[in-house]
Amino acid sequence: MRILHTSDWHIGRTFHGVDLLADQSRVLDSIAALVREYSVDVVVVPGDVYDRSIPSADAVTVCNRGFEEIRDAGAVIIATSGNHDSAARLGAGAAFSRAGGLHLMTTVAGITSPVVLDDEHGPVAFYGIPYLEPEITRTQLGVPAARSHADILDAAMDRVRADLDARAADAPGTRSVVLAHAFVVGAEATGSERSISVGGVETVSASAFGDVDYVALGHLHSPQTLAEHIRYSGSPLPYSFGERTHRKAVFLVDLAADGLGRVERVDLPVVRGLRQLTGTLAELLEDEHFQDAEECYVSAVLTDPQRPVDAMRSLQTRFPFAVHLEWQRPAGTEDLRYREKVHGRSDVQITRSFLTDVRSEPSPREVRLVEAALGHADRAGEDTAGVVVLEQSA
Numbered sequence: 001m002r003i004l005h006t007s008d009w010h011i012g013r014t015f016h017g018v019d020l021l022a023d024q025s026r027v028l029d030s031i032a033a034l035v036r037e038y039s040v041d042v043v044v045v046p047g048d049v050y051d052r053s054i055p056s057a058d059a060v061t062v063c064n065r066g067f068e069e070i071r072d073a074g075a076v077i078i079a080t081s082g083n084h085d086s087a088a089r090l091g092a093g094a095a096f097s098r099a100g101g102l103h104l105m106t107t108v109a110g111i112t113s114p115v116v117l118d119d120e121h122g123p124v125a126f127y128g129i130p131y132l133e134p135e136i137t138r139t140q141l142g143v144p145a146a147r148s149h150a151d152i153l154d155a156a157m158d159r160v161r162a163d164l165d166a167r168a169a170d171a172p173g174t175r176s177v178v179l180a181h182a183f184v185v186g187a188e189a190t191g192s193e194r195s196i197s198v199g200g201v202e203t204v205s206a207s208a209f210g211d212v213d214y215v216a217l218g219h220l221h222s223p224q225t226l227a228e229h230i231r232y233s234g235s236p237l238p239y240s241f242g243e244r245t246h247r248k249a250v251f252l253v254d255l256a257a258d259g260l261g262r263v264e265r266v267d268l269p270v271v272r273g274l275r276q277l278t279g280t281l282a283e284l285l286e287d288e289h290f291q292d293a294e295e296c297y298v299s300a301v302l303t304d305p306q307r308p309v310d311a312m313r314s315l316q317t318r319f320p321f322a323v324h325l326e327w328q329r330p331a332g333t334e335d336l337r338y339r340e341k342v343h344g345r346s347d348v349q350i351t352r353s354f355l356t357d358v359r360s361e362p363s364p365r366e367v368r369l370v371e372a373a374l375g376h377a378d379r380a381g382e383d384t385a386g387v388v389v390l391e392q393s394a
Contacts, residue, residue: 001119003177004040004075005251006031007218008235009066010084012059013051015239015297016323021062023271027236028066030269031250035073038252038266042117043075046218047082047131047181048235049090071101078115080128081106082181082218087130105179106130108140111156112163114176121257124175125167127160129153131181131219150204153182157208164211175255178209181218187232190221190243206230213259216251223249229260236268241299241324244274272297272321281308285318299324306360347374 009028013020035043050059070077079102081087091106098104103115105128114125132153138146141155160178168174183189185203206226209215214229221235221243233251238244248268254261275293277284278301284290298319302311307327315322345353351370355362362370 001041001117001121001124001255002039003214003216003253003255004031004035004038004043005046005216005231005233005253006043006236007046007216007233008048008082008221009045009063010048010051010235010237010239011063011066012055013239016299018297018321018323020237021058023237025062025065026271027248027268028062029069031236032066032069032073034250034252034266035070035075040073040075040252041119042126043070043077044126044177044179044216045077045079046128046179046216047080048084048218049079049082050085052084053086053089055089067102076101076103076115076117078103078105078126078128078179080104080179080181080218081130083131083133085131103128108132108137108156112159114163116167119255121255122173122175123167123171124177124255125164127163127176127178129156129160129178129180129182132156149182149202150208153180153204153208157210161211173257175213175259176211177214177216177253177255178212179216179218180209183219184217184226184230186226187217187220187224188222190240190246213255214253214263216253222246223251223265228263231263237271238274241274241276241297244276275299277301278303280304281311281314284315290318294319296321298322300326302327303330305330307358 009024011021011024031043034040049063055063067077081090087106091104094104094106105115107130111127111129114127116123116125118124132149134146134149134152137152138144141152143151143155146152146155164174164176182204183202184206186206209230212229215231217230217232220232221239222232223234224232231251234246234248236248238246238248249265250268252264252266254263273296275296276299277290277293279287280303284300298315298321300315300322302308302325304327308314312322312325315325348367348371351374352362352367355366
């Protein structure tokens with residue numbers, strides 16, 4: 001049996017305010033193309049199918065179309081809910097969708113009801129462990145004292161192993177795949193993931209997944225191998241500039257007669273690159289060195305001596321997908337230390353320097369206005385102090 005492991009689609013996510021639905025639709029098409037090319041039997045999606053618990057109508061349309069393309073390409077789909085999903089909403093209609101080859105595993109009760117598929121070597125049981133918040137699920141799992149994600153996942157995996165043992169007694173050689181949405185110790189976050197810790201320790205141990213042939217993990221956004229049989233596929237698109245050097249991928253997992261066979265990483269096509277550029281506004285607009293960034297999402301750091309006016313609008317004339325902008329003085333952060341800048345200086349000098357930093361050198365008229373305002377503030381402060389003294393004397 002051949003399995004394609006993908007995760008963390010986050011359908012409906014925006015990138016610095018930019019709608020990503022078109023990019024997400026394209027990358028789902030590429031996953032469907034891989035299903036056809038590699039004759040994939042099952043696609044597993046361990047959580048964060050959507051980016052929000054209540055996705056927009058457009059996000060639902062893109063997601064459903066992606067499911068349809070993958071199903072039409074010949075694969076059964078098995079998905080669980082992540083911490084971004086609403087388990088109830090994602091799982092609505094699960095019984096109906098199951099008939100069409102889309103299995104949505106979003107409940108605690110469903111942990112011991114795997115999807116069982118057969119190949120020439122016998123049955124394979126797919127167990128879906130949705131994102132489990134300890135405060136909400138500990139009673140359902142029969143561990144009322146549990147406080148951490150590790151405690152909860154251990155309880156869930158105990159149920160999985162008990163069910164697997166019972167099935168193996170009836171069908172010796174039953175192989176197993178677990179889908180789980182968790183932060184496993186030893187893995188690295190990228191910064192674009194939302195924390196899953198709410199009053200408890202969020203990490204879990206890889207040892208919790210013992211006695212399973214393959215563990216398809218979701219939650220972290222870069223492809224990672226924690227053990228040969230325990231992997232994160234990562235998200236299919238980058239969702240922060242911290243991921244600009246990552247190559248997004250899926251894993252192709254082949255199950256043999258006795259368990260895990262071969263695992264192959266397959267890189268996904270780059271829908272739109274990410275670039276971080278540094279220079280003056282004029283350099284970014286004119287230098288040919290930046291030509292290859294013109295069709296990328298751009299984060300720019302401007303080093304002009306003074307903050308350029310309407311810089312983003314100007315930047316987007318060359319880089320239409322510029323989404324983030326910051327201004328950094330060429331001298332660096334040392335000159336911006338507040339304590340050093342104000343030491344031994346009058347209020348007028350400090351205010352004048354502030355205006356110069358954030359805008360430009362104030363005119364003589366503006367300086368006079370500043371002096372008058374500061375003088376008024378001093379007099380008001382003296383009056384207030386006098387009232388306080390009188391009240392204390394009384």
